Every structure is written in structure tokens, then in C-alpha cells.
Amino acid sequence: MTIDDHKSHLITLGKFLQQFQLTESVKNKDIPGNDKFFAEMEEKIDSAIHYNGWFNRENIIFSLQQWSNALTPRNLKLWLDSYNLSESGGKTVGIVMAGNIPLVGFHDFISVLVSGHKVLVKQSTSDQQLLPVIAAYLMHLDKRYEERIRFTKDRLEDFDAVIATGSNNTARYFEYYFKGKPSIIRKNRNSVAILTGEETKEDLQKLGEDIFRYYGLGCRNVSKLYVPENYDFDSFFKAIYEWNPLINQNKYANNYDYNKAVYLMSEFKLLDNGFLILKEDESFGSPIASLFYETYSNPKELEEVLEKNSDNIQCIVKKDSNKNEVTFGQTQKPELWDYADNVDTIEFLSKI
Template identity: 60%
Template structure:
């Protein structure tokens, strides 16, 4: 059984709608869709981290992915067997960045199943509006999409995204049903010291996009011994205005004070704190770094930690690695935690 063409077409229309909207917003065209403009503003009021720029970035990424060609190429890699009644798949969504659960939502509907969505309290505005647009394009989707406020019930399988702490709770509640339960992950970059200014500037996108709140954001860099941080700081100066966002600035002031009081050795440029630390996950406004002696030994170490790492960024991106500036531009077959969501759904 092939995926439903009408559902695919509805997502393609949504993609064009989002692309057109973002094009007009970036061009300051007056006749922009007022309904979506109001939704973007409301999402920003609801969550101070969801600035207009970051929401538009997310909408544009989805607009560019949701084309007939992209969807057909992605889905052609799967075998859609004749199946009985559609299953109901519960999705517990995270809310750290705008529309972070949209890929799971897309997979459930294109696999021919029904979706039961429990939104994060931090991201309650965008997806319901996009769903209303989808249903306008394809009314049959109204029977396949349901949002739930309270406890998730009456589902056949579940996809839940949260922290290492909430994953234990998810295991307890959802463990008896087919499930994908995602935990904390971080992204890292491997620097050699030979990167161009443009590459380091692109790395800034990986660090600062969404204020570093996503699992695909680089929160840790590995640098060779005697690495000169001046070139990195000069390239990152392009992002200095991030400190004007008050929530980010509060985190910067707090973390800097804590590090100074603890007498940690830090490097600081007025909007980003660099601290030598073995941990993979740095707080907002800080970037951890570690030195390495041998790159091949480091790569082996990173492979051993693959269950904690979402992306590895480098200038000569090897297999399963990402180029500078591309962490927040995953393709349709880039699955969180390396688990093929579509394959999981097709086997239900």
C-alpha cells in the first residue's frame, strides 16, 4: 500500500504556504498572511525563547523540506504493506525549539496511522494552526489528528521525547506498548585549527540558533593542543547581538557569576563563555571545550559515546557527520537518536 497521495499533497501545499509566508516576511512585503503572522506572534508571547526570527527559521526549514520531490524520494526507501485498521500513535512532544515534534507527526500520518498529540506547554500554538491548514487542504485528516491535554490514553504505540529524567517516567507508563523513547543528546564539533573564518562563522549558527536549546546545537568543541581561540572568537563576533535577548542575557550573567565565584578558568567575549569541561552539555550562553592529541583517537572516543551525541560537526564531514552551519537543517531521513521512526511505524 503506497502512502496516501492526498495526504502527501496536503503536506506539499503546507510547505508552499510556509515558504511563501517566510519569503514575504523576510522581504517585508505588506500583504503577508495575517493569520499565520498572528500565530507566530502568539507563539512568541507564550514562550520568550521563540523569537520571530527563530520561528521563521523553523517554518522555512519545513517549507523547503515539504516538496513533492523530497517527500517522494524519502518515502521511496520504504515498503508500504497492505495493512488493516490504522493504529493510533501517541506523540509526547518536547518544546525546546519551535515545532520540534513535527517530524514525528509527519511520519505518523504518512505511515497511514492516526496521531494523538500531547503538546509541550512551551510549544502549544504552532502545530494546531498548521493542522487546521492541513485539514483545510485534506478534510479526511480531521479524523486522523487529535490533540490531548491530560493523560495520554487509548493508543497503540507511543513516541515520547524528553530528558533523561522523564525517560524513566515514560518507560514506566509506556513500556508495555511499542515505543520510541528519546533522552537527552548533545552535539559536538571537532576543530583542527585549519578552519576558515567562514567555517567558524557557520559554526556560530550551530551554537547560537535557537539559543542553543536544541539537541542539534553544538554545546561542546574539541580542539587540538595549543589551539588559538582568537580566530574562533573573531568569527563568532558576528553573533554579538544575541546578548540583547533578555532571557539569554540572564543566563549569561548567571553562568559567568557562578564560574567566576568558583574560580574556574574561563574565556569570555561579552556574550559567550568558553570553559574547559569534559561534559558534553553546556548551559545556555556557555560552550565547553576539551583538548585532544590525536584526531583518530578522538573519533573513536566519539563513536563510543554515540548514544549521547546527536551530531558531530567538522569541516571534512565524514559519514554520519555534519558540515559547519548545517546542524539545524536536517533532511527528512535524519532521524533523532538514529532510530528510523518511519520503519518503526510501518511495522506496527
């Protein structure tokens, strides 16, 4: 199967995913395989919500739409044309997937396939409904995928390399279990935003997307703010208030109540708007329904602090972003070439 074959199939997959909408999905008669897979995908979207209390239709559809937007001819060309994959392939690559947000392991999945390898997938029990439908759809487009895609609920066995994503604790297990194999082992990371006080209401509203999308469960979600000394949070709270319906979600509300109670009993100084708690803290990973912040006086010194802690940071978000940063509202809309932990997955796969 050539790289052009893979591109063609992924473009078709992108068009298939585009059909699924928040209010009413619209079936396109020109999409291959719709008679078999359209209704099945709708069914699995509902099942995914049932099996994971953090998943809802809005977030699942958001994920599907982002992948649809990514899988275009232009994006696939920009992503893959700079690699030499002519001698890549033939190996079996295991993927241990996380389950914090819908289809969080999909980029690894397609990376293995376009690199010419076989993929052995061990999914998280929190996200097992959507990817098998997508895999079956690819097999419908090209039967050669049947020999290249396999799922397992058991321990990974008979593989040549592995990509595993988990917490810092599980990473230690992965490093021990997969020693001796080429691997990418991903640990906890969080994203931060730098505010200057010059942001507009629209800027801060977009930042709300970076904070609250997927309830803040993703590594690309902003979990900490850096603000100037004496920063007035009033404008920030007003701008993000449109996200207040989150408090009506039971799991989010339970986290909000619990964390607030713990902080108050510990007599921490808090800022609170009824659905988000702001706490001054040097850590990067804030609990759900909480957001840490620190003040800074010297932007250059802050830059040095972030560089020193780069292994803990997935995204740096700011208004005037450079090539290594992300602008407001874009953290959950990564490009195909925006690699997790800044580790080039295709480069890794091309050399195993």
C-alpha cells in the same frame, strides 16, 4: 488515503509555509486556503512569541522556512520511496512533544500521518500555538485528516504506540508509564564540533549558526568543541562575534551572567568574549551562553571517544564531514531522513 495523497498535501503545506518571512510575509493568491489560514498563522507566530520567552520571530520564521525547504517533491520521494507502507496504518500513535524550539515535534507528526496512522498529540506548554494551525490547514486540504489528527492536554489514553521526547529524568517516567506499548523514548542529547585549526573564517562563521541558532536550546545545537592542543581561540571568537546581539535578549543575558558568576566563584579557568563563555569540561551539555571544549592530540583516539559516547551525541560537526557527520552551518537544516537519535521513525511506525 494513499502515500501520494500525503505527499501532495505536504508539498502544498510547504508552499503555504514558504510565504512567511522575517520582515514582511508575502501572501500568494495561488496557495489553497490562504483566505482562512494566512492571517491566522501570522497571528499564531505572534502568540508563540508571547507564550515562550525563548521564541522570537527570527527563529520561528527560520523553522517554518526549513520545513518549507524540506517538503518538496524531490525530498518526499527520497524520504519515503524506500519504505513499504502498503500494509502500514490503522493504529493510534501518541506523541509527547518537547517545546525547546519551534515545531520540534513536527517530524514525528508527519511521520505518523504518512505511515497511515492516526496521531494523538500532547504538546509542550512552551509550544502550543503553531502546530494546531498547521493541522487545521491539512484538514482544510483533505477532510480525512479530521479523523486522523487529535490534540489532548490530558494524559495520553487509548493509543497503540507512542513517541515521547524529554529529558533524561522524564524519560524514566515515560519508560514506566508506556511500558508494554511499542515506543520510541528520546532522552537528552547534544552535538559536538571537531576543529583542526585549519578552518577558514567562513567555516567558523557557519559554526556560529550551529551554536547559537535557537539560543543553543536544541539537541542539534553544538554545545561542545574538540580542538587541537594549544588551539588559538582568537580566530573562533572573531568569526562568531556577529552573534553578539544575543546578549541583548534578557533570558540569554540572565543565563550568561548567572553561569559566569558560578564559574568564577568556583575559580574555573574561562575564556569569555562578552556573550559566550568557553569552559574546558568533559561533559557534553553546556549551559545556555556557555560552550564546553576539550583538546585532543590523536584524531583516531578522538573518534573512539565519540563512538563510545554515541548515545549522548546527536550530531558531529566538522569541515570534511562523512555520511555520519554534518558540515558547518547545517545542524539546524536536517533532511527528512535525518532521524533523531538515529532511530528510523518510519521503520518503527511501519511495523507496529
